[in-house]
Amino acid sequence: MILGTAGHIDHGKTSLVRALTGVDTDRLPEEKRRGITIDLGFAPLALDGVGTLGVVDVPGHEAFVRTMVAGATGIDLALLVVAADEGVMPQTREHLAILRLLGVRAGVVALTKADLVDDEWLALVRDDVRTAVAAGPLGDAPIVAVSSVTGQGIEDLRLALAAAARRVPGRATEDLFRMPVDRAFTIRGTGTVVTGTVWSGTLRRDATLRLFPSGDTVRARGLQAHGRAVERVHAGERAAIALAGVELAHVGRGAVLVAGDAWRPTTVLRADVALLDDVARPVGPRSQLRLHLGTSEVGARLVAKGGALAPGEHRPARIVVDEPVVARTGDRFVLRGGSPLGTVGGGVVTDALAPQRARAWAERADSVADALDHFLREAALAGVDAAELPVRLGLGEAELEDLLASAKAWRVAGRLYAPTMRNVVVERIRSTLADYHAAHPLDTGAPRQWLRTRLRVAEPVVDAVTEELVVAGQLVLDQGDVRLAEFTATLSDRQRSLATELVARLTAAGAVPPTVEELAGSLGAAVPEVASVSRLLARQGDLVAVEPNRYFTRTAVTELVTRLQAGMSGVEGYGPAELREFVGLSRKFLIPFLEYCDRAGYTVRNDLGKRRRGTELAK
Numbered sequence: 001m002i003l004g005t006a007g008h009i010d011h012g013k014t015s016l017v018r019a020l021t022g023v024d025t026d027r028l029p030e031e032k033r034r035g036i037t038i039d040l041g042f043a044p045l046a047l048d049g050v051g052t053l054g055v056v057d058v059p060g061h062e063a064f065v066r067t068m069v070a071g072a073t074g075i076d077l078a079l080l081v082v083a084a085d086e087g088v089m090p091q092t093r094e095h096l097a098i099l100r101l102l103g104v105r106a107g108v109v110a111l112t113k114a115d116l117v118d119d120e121w122l123a124l125v126r127d128d129v130r131t132a133v134a135a136g137p138l139g140d141a142p143i144v145a146v147s148s149v150t151g152q153g154i155e156d157l158r159l160a161l162a163a164a165a166r167r168v169p170g171r172a173t174e175d176l177f178r179m180p181v182d183r184a185f186t187i188r189g190t191g192t193v194v195t196g197t198v199w200s201g202t203l204r205r206d207a208t209l210r211l212f213p214s215g216d217t218v219r220a221r222g223l224q225a226h227g228r229a230v231e232r233v234h235a236g237e238r239a240a241i242a243l244a245g246v247e248l249a250h251v252g253r254g255a256v257l258v259a260g261d262a263w264r265p266t267t268v269l270r271a272d273v274a275l276l277d278d279v280a281r282p283v284g285p286r287s288q289l290r291l292h293l294g295t296s297e298v299g300a301r302l303v304a305k306g307g308a309l310a311p312g313e314h315r316p317a318r319i320v321v322d323e324p325v326v327a328r329t330g331d332r333f334v335l336r337g338g339s340p341l342g343t344v345g346g347g348v349v350t351d352a353l354a355p356q357r358a359r360a361w362a363e364r365a366d367s368v369a370d371a372l373d374h375f376l377r378e379a380a381l382a383g384v385d386a387a388e389l390p391v392r393l394g395l396g397e398a399e400l401e402d403l404l405a406s407a408k409a410w411r412v413a414g415r416l417y418a419p420t421m422r423n424v425v426v427e428r429i430r431s432t433l434a435d436y437h438a439a440h441p442l443d444t445g446a447p448r449q450w451l452r453t454r455l456r457v458a459e460p461v462v463d464a465v466t467e468e469l470v471v472a473g474q475l476v477l478d479q480g481d482v483r484l485a486e487f488t489a490t491l492s493d494r495q496r497s498l499a500t501e502l503v504a505r506l507t508a509a510g511a512v513p514p515t516v517e518e519l520a521g522s523l524g525a526a527v528p529e530v531a532s533v534s535r536l537l538a539r540q541g542d543l544v545a546v547e548p549n550r551y552f553t554r555t556a557v558t559e560l561v562t563r564l565q566a567g568m569s570g571v572e573g574y575g576p577a578e579l580r581e582f583v584g585l586s587r588k589f590l591i592p593f594l595e596y597c598d599r600a601g602y603t604v605r606n607d608l609g610k611r612r613r614g615t616e617l618a619k
């Protein structure tokens with residue numbers, strides 16, 4: 001569990017962390033010199049009956065709010081610090097707003113420097129603070145007066161923190177692993193080490209991870225939690241991870257470590273966005289914003305549904321960021337903007353993997369089932385990658401399984417489609433085949449590969465539907481061609497007389513028939529037409545395609561094969577010269593004919609080119 005400080009500069013956050021943990025988290029020389037916190041500080045806090053919490057100490061200076069956001073992201077509990085002598089100040093309010101935007105739900109307020117004020121003043125400040133926190137997540141938080149100098153109230157604060165910690169719900173450890181990186185450094189002998197708060201899942205030592213935005217594949221060669229080597233780290237823990245496979249230059253605050261292939265960096269997000277009440281100007285598409293998500297911070301613009309967002313408004317929006325981010329649906333984020341830069345609002349990601357051209361949702365999804373429905377309808381025939389759904393819907397694997405079991409999605413080869421898409425594909429196949437049959441009335445059907453590429457639908461989808469329709473008797477698959485079941489090849493009157501003439505000429509030619517081209521020439525017909533009619537006659541069994549463009553009559557083939565097989569009495573092979581004796585063909589006709597016999601199985605050819613008798617010709 002992670003506890004994060006918040007509060008105005010100099011109000012005593014770091015002093016209080018030291019009073020609670022004994023650790024001085026201001027380590028940098030510059031922090032010592034200036035007496036302020038500049039970067040995030042970390043310390044373990046042991047609480048009776050709760051265990052050890054990770055504490056993240058943040059800077060209060062208004063120039064370092066971005067660092068505060070990186071520290072506050074992923075905390076479970078807030079420790080809001082207000083100095084009793086100064087009371088509520090600008091960053092008290094800004095940090096409070098950030099905690100609310102990040103979805104932090106609980107915490108404790110510490111009135112520090114209580115040693116500097118009298119009871120009357122303390123009571124006034126207490127009222128002041130109560131009013132300031134009233135509307136937010138710390139509305140009911142205990143307010144404990146403390147002094148880091150005298151130690152007054154520190155024990156009460158520990159008790160209050162322990163009580164609050166006990167009410168924090170646990171995080172999903174059986175989920176996708178993700179850890180936004182808040183620090184990276186090298187340790188001699190260990191190499192690159194990153195630290196962060198584990199947002200979800202569990203990481204085992206030696207597991208393989210992806211590091212974004214670099215996209216590097218890395219291995220967690222060593223793990224530490226609270227400074228101790230461990231075998232695994234879980235959601236809600238501070239972790240230090242020694243990485244193999246990445247140089248320090250590729251990783252820093254803003255990077256994110258994830259496991260599994262559901263994650264993808266993206267530049268377009270959909271979100272529900274809210275502006276704070278006290279923002280000076282509305283936020284429109286031209287407003288330059290900084291989006292803080294996890295520990296990353298990138299330039300962003302947003303287009304809210306229905307025009308610019310006015311102060312206090314809350315609407316769906318599309319957000320486009322300058323650099324890719326790794327987000328998950330359900331993530332909270334903070335938006336900063338204006339000049340000087342201030343926190344203007346924030347929101348919740350509603351589609352972490354929105355299509356490039358996605359617009360804001362027209363309305364908020366009521367449930368994950370509803371969201372899935374939106375995704376499927378929008379994707380239409382392109383479908384949605386099922387592997388991405390844990391990220392795109394923000395669901396753990398078990399929840400996703402439940403959802404998919406009840407959702408009416410059509411699943412083919414790892415993609416999901418709206419159920420209505422099946423009919424769309426059926427109709428496309430039917431109409432495409434009908435067009436094909438009209439254009440090629442003598443063909444058995446359209447080549448299957450042609451149909452696959454023609455429909456502009458993923459090939460596995462075409463195959464799945466084709467096979468279903470074959471089983472249902474609506475389509476016929478015939479040697480790699482597909483046709484509508486109701487289709488039969490039909491000859492026009494002209495083609496019928498052409499067919500008669502073809503058979504007559506081929507019968508007359510016997511064992512030395514002309515090619516399709518030669519026939520077309522002598523008949524004064526078009527080559528494609530002669531070819532189609534010949535193919536049809538071959539399908540009907542009258543002709544045999546011994547070569548692609550040379551047909552024999554069935555009778556001629558039978559006679560030749562009979563002579564050939566009758567001659568091949570021995571068991572040893574025959575060379576072409578010997579076989580020629582049996583059938584009496586010239587070389588030009590002999591070789592293609594023998595190859596036809598090999599294909600048809602009447603002869604079997606060995607490596608040396610010798611043939612022996614194969615399948616008997618059926619009489």
Ligand SMILES: Nc1nc2c(ncn2[C@@H]2O[C@H](COP(=O)(O)OP(=O)(O)OP(=O)(O)O)[C@@H](O)[C@H]2O)c(=O)[nH]1
Nearest residue numbers: 009010011012013014015036037060113147148149
């Ligand atoms: N008298 C008194 N002084 C305190 C107390 N807590 C902090 N201080 C003093 O207040 C000053 C600021 O304290 P820090 O703990 O650095 O304040 P901070 O909130 O961490 O400041 P930033 O991190 O820069 O925002 C220091 O000089 C502390 O010694 C307290 O309880 N009583």
Ligand SMILES: [Mg+2]
Nearest residue numbers: 013014036037
């Ligand atoms: Mg400090």
